[in-house]
Amino acid sequence: xxxxxxxxxxxxxxxxxxxxxxxxxxxxxxxxxxxxxxxxxxxxxxxxxxxxxxxxxxxxxxxxxxxxxxxxxxxxxxxxxxxxxxxxxxxxxxxxxxxxxxxxxxxxxxxxxxxxxxxxxxxxxxxxxxxxxxxxxxxxxxxxxxxxxxxxxxxxxxxxxxxxxxxxxxxxxxxxxxxxxxxxxxxxxxxxxxxxxxxxxxxxxxxxxxxxxxxxxxxxxxxxxxxxxxxxxxxxxxxxxxxxxxxxxxxxxxxxxxxxxxxxxxxxxxxxxxxxxxxxxxxxxxxxxxxxxxxxxxxxxxxxxxxxxxxxxxxxxxxxxxxxxxxxxxxxxxxxxxxxxxxxxxxxxxxxxxxxxxxxxxxxxxxxxxxxx
Amino acid sequence: xxxxxxxxxxxxxxxxxxxxxxxxxxxxxxxxxxxxxxxxxxxxxxxxxxxxxxxxxxxxxxxxxxxxxxxxxxxxxxxxxxxxxxxxxxxxxxxxxxxxxxxxxxxxxxxxxxxxxxxxxxxxxxxxxxxxxxxxxxxxxxxxxxxxxxxxxxxxxxxxxxxxxxxxxxxxxxxxxxxxxxxxxxxxxxxxxxxxxxxxxxxxxxxxxxxxxxxxxxxxxxxxxxxxxxxxxxxxxxxxxxxxxxxxxxxxxxxxxxxxxxxxxxxxxxxxxxxxxxxxxxxxxxxxxxxxxxxxxxxxxxxxxxxxxxxxxxxxxxxxxxxxxxxxxxxxxxxxxxxxxxxxxxxxxxxxxxxxxxxxxxxxxxxxxxxxx
Numbered sequence: 001x002x003x004x005x006x007x008x009x010x011x012x013x014x015x016x017x018x019x020x021x022x023x024x025x026x027x028x029x030x031x032x033x034x035x036x037x038x039x040x041x042x043x044x045x046x047x048x049x050x051x052x053x054x055x056x057x058x059x060x061x062x063x064x065x066x067x068x069x070x071x072x073x074x075x076x077x078x079x080x081x082x083x084x085x086x087x088x089x090x091x092x093x094x095x096x097x098x099x100x101x102x103x104x105x106x107x108x109x110x111x112x113x114x115x116x117x118x119x120x121x122x123x124x125x126x127x128x129x130x131x132x133x134x135x136x137x138x139x140x141x142x143x144x145x146x147x148x149x150x151x152x153x154x155x156x157x158x159x160x161x162x163x164x165x166x167x168x169x170x171x172x173x174x175x176x177x178x179x180x181x182x183x184x185x186x187x188x189x190x191x192x193x194x195x196x197x198x199x200x201x202x203x204x205x206x207x208x209x210x211x212x213x214x215x216x217x218x219x220x221x222x223x224x225x226x227x228x229x230x231x232x233x234x235x236x237x238x239x240x241x242x243x244x245x246x247x248x249x250x251x252x253x254x255x256x257x258x259x260x261x262x263x264x265x266x267x268x269x270x271x272x273x274x275x276x277x278x279x280x281x282x283x284x285x286x287x288x289x290x291x292x293x294x295x296x297x298x299x300x301x302x303x304x305x306x307x308x309x310x311x312x313x314x315x316x317x318x319x320x321x322x323x324x325x326x327x328x329x330x331x332x333x334x335x336x337x338x339x340x341x342x343x344x345x346x347x348x349x350x351x352x353x354x355x356x357x358x359x360x361x362x363x364x365x366x367x368x369x370x371x372x373x
Numbered sequence: 374x375x376x377x378x379x380x381x382x383x384x385x386x387x388x389x390x391x392x393x394x395x396x397x398x399x400x401x402x403x404x405x406x407x408x409x410x411x412x413x414x415x416x417x418x419x420x421x422x423x424x425x426x427x428x429x430x431x432x433x434x435x436x437x438x439x440x441x442x443x444x445x446x447x448x449x450x451x452x453x454x455x456x457x458x459x460x461x462x463x464x465x466x467x468x469x470x471x472x473x474x475x476x477x478x479x480x481x482x483x484x485x486x487x488x489x490x491x492x493x494x495x496x497x498x499x500x501x502x503x504x505x506x507x508x509x510x511x512x513x514x515x516x517x518x519x520x521x522x523x524x525x526x527x528x529x530x531x532x533x534x535x536x537x538x539x540x541x542x543x544x545x546x547x548x549x550x551x552x553x554x555x556x557x558x559x560x561x562x563x564x565x566x567x568x569x570x571x572x573x574x575x576x577x578x579x580x581x582x583x584x585x586x587x588x589x590x591x592x593x594x595x596x597x598x599x600x601x602x603x604x605x606x607x608x609x610x611x612x613x614x615x616x617x618x619x620x621x622x623x624x625x626x627x628x629x630x631x632x633x634x635x636x637x638x639x640x641x642x643x644x645x646x647x648x649x650x651x652x653x654x655x656x657x658x659x660x661x662x663x664x665x666x667x668x669x670x671x672x673x674x675x676x677x678x679x680x681x682x683x684x685x686x687x688x689x690x691x692x693x694x695x696x697x698x699x700x701x702x703x704x705x706x707x708x709x710x711x712x713x714x715x716x717x718x719x720x721x722x723x724x725x726x727x728x729x730x731x732x733x734x735x736x737x738x739x740x741x742x743x744x745x746x
Contacts, residue, residue, distance in 0.1 A: 044699045069692040077688045085684040309456040315450045319442040326417045
């Protein structure tokens with residue numbers, strides 16, 4: 001079997017677990033964070049740097065790569081792994097979220113979505129079958145069902161309609177899939193409505209997906225609402241399949257996601273913050289533009305093992321950011337990626353060693369917050 | 374002795390030679406090309422990548438680093454080598470050329486140059502002594518005398534005045550120097566006037582410089598004029614000292630410089646071209662934006678050993694350039710740096726093996742030009 005997921009350890013009485021996900025391009029030890037390479041590159045970083053930062057799987061976007069350079073073109077050039085020189089696991093998002101968040105002119109019907117390219121304004125029509133065909137051309141290890149998120153908060157009828165459509169598109173995505181070397185994940189929608197989230201998860205688990213994502217979050221709802229949605233949804237999902245919380249990457253959200261049974265995460269946060277000269281630290285952030293760092297010989301984080309922290313001072317990084325030197329963006333992004341991946345590695349270790357609760361307490365001490373009951 | 378230069382091989386009856394320049398941070402095998410790290414970073418590249426591309430010494434600019442982040446600050450942070458994580462030889466330019474080319478409001482007198490910062494408009498006054506003090510704070514292995522270039526073509530009186538000032542400032546630069554772990558090079562000026570160039574070189578060789586640069590070229594004169602200046606100047610310089618042609622980096626200019634006895638070169642060309650998506654090739658250039666490369670699986674250059682050519686297709690690089698992804702700028706710059714350094718390595722090998730003339734013929738066959746008599 002090309003794909004498998006095994007749960008290696010659990011925290012008793014909770015949905016928290018550590019596992020291993022096998023894919024044609026290698027293994028992913030969970031819980032895991034995926035850096036985002038929207039256009040076929042994790043912004044500002046070399047593939048080897050992303051790997052050296054501990055990344056096991058990265059995310060790319062079917063929508064972006066379909067428009068530019070074109071998914072047929074990526075296929076012609078050997079598929080996404082070879083194209084971007086990342087011979088490790090890749091997951092592609094289906095485009096559902098991108099059509100919903102990036103594209104202004106569009107009409108959504110039961111058949112599919114009509115949209116204008118954000119690159120050149122050209123018109124396109126995507127059915128679930130088109131998203132799957134594009135993702136098969138790209139050739140990622142894990143592909144996602146075509147879904148319809150809604151902006152939150154939203155009226156219940158709108159959430160209901162989007163959920164119905166998402167479930168219908170999930171079935172069509174499964175039927176459209178032809179490649180046996182790709183695993184297809186379903187996406188649970190349902191807004192902030194408990195019954196809709198539970199219903200969405202129950203319907204999806206009847207379908208033979210290789211894994212399940214919780215979608216439509218991190219789009220304007222509060223953190224507590226996000227956590228509630230996870231508490232409703234995760235128990236309805238099949239225990240033996242990986243669970244993926246889409247688009248989430250704030251350190252404490254990763255921790256609270258793992259606490260609620262999530263195995264996989266992705267987010268642009270570390271690279272987007274890096275490009276503004278903002279570095280992640282335990283319990284906070286460092287704005288490297290700050291004059292206080294002008295002569296600071298210390299690395300961003302004293303005990304960090306990333307390339308940036310091993311070789312460069314805050315003073316130098318501040319200089320690069322202020323002088324608008326490209327190197328600065330890459331170095332800060334690299335630290336941020338490593339920071340989130342170290343967080344995931346620490347949680348995984350704590351789970352495997354039966355020490356998740358003491359670890360969590362320590363995390364919140366550093367994060368400057370109380371451990372919630 | 375911390376510094377030494379030995380000539381290892383010569384082409385009989387010519388000023389062409391291969392040598393070794395010893396510095397406190399290691400050896401430079403000549404002829405050599407120095408990538409430019411104006412602001413303390415070779416634009417878009419990691420220090421390890423620059424090294425892996427074969428760079429032995431890089432150039433940084435006293436003027437830029439004095440203004441931002443401040444040369445005292447660089448000293449506080451451990452000096453330029455540690456600051457930018459390049460523990461190999463560095464050469465700093467004195468600021469003479471930058472004041473002349475970047476700064477609009479200034480007045481030049483015999484004492485020094487008054488100028489406004491191109492960063493924040495603040496007023497500064499630099500005497501030769503100030504340039505040396507700044508370069509001592511930065512701590513490069515090789516530092517340059519403060520000089521005054523002129524825009525070419527220029528009236529003879531203007532060239533004469535600038536040469537006189539350059540010679541006076543050269544003496545003052547030597548007197549101002551205090552560090553024994555830095556070598557100071559003089560800069561020959563004299564525009565396009567044969568007698569002035571010869572006089573400039575003869576005066577400078579009386580002063581105890583560790584090496585000699587030919588300055589004020591590549592600023593608007595034609596290539597043939599540049600070559601003539603080298604033919605006048607190089608024979609007047611002491612044979613046993615390294616010779617450095619400043620700001621030159623076109624492949625055929627490097628070849629013609631070596632042919633006229635030059636040991637060292639620097640230029641922003643490979644990184645500046647890289648940032649526009651233009652790649653160097655034998656006998657030409659590749660504009661990676663060209664639609665012809667959209668599905669081209671080949672590397673930029675089939676027989677190139679650089680990181681970019683070993684892992685990435687023209688199709689992928691074109692995509693990165695069109696999508697304005699930072700990675701593209703770095704990858705193309707890296708190829709270009711490696712391209713020029715391979716050219717230098719090939720010339721050095723040809724000189725050492727007594728095969729410079731056949732090598733030159735082959736170079737011009739590939740370059741699509743006749744070997745000049």
